[in-house]
Amino acid sequence: MVAIRSASDIGKALGASLERGGLILGEENLCAEFFDLRTGLAGEVFQKFSNYRARLALVVPDPSAHGERFAELAYEHRTHPLVRIFTTADDATSWLGAAPR
Secondary structure: OOOEOOHHHHHHHHHHHHHHOOEEEEHHHEOHHHHOHHHOHHHHHHHHHHHOOOOEEEEOOOHHHHOHHHHHHHHHHHHOOOEEEEOOHHHHHHHHHHOOO
8 A cells, every 4th residue: 555654655656646647545545644745745746746747636524623834735735736735536536547647
């Protein structure tokens, strides 16, 4: 199972996305530090996926549960071409299936 528990996990997640044509990670596959934007982990993940043009769909049912800043980030990424945050797995799967490969 792919998960991001620290910065050292980003490469594995990126590789999985490139192999599969996209990756869906649920909230349970992300560590608490990911949601604390002060740590920089989310920014590093987003930057790496963007640099490699790899698609990442994050399923976070209630982004506001992780604070105002994370909720803002989720809102800002609702139309990002490579990294998006969804409230349902169905929406994430639909987006990955519809995105150009």
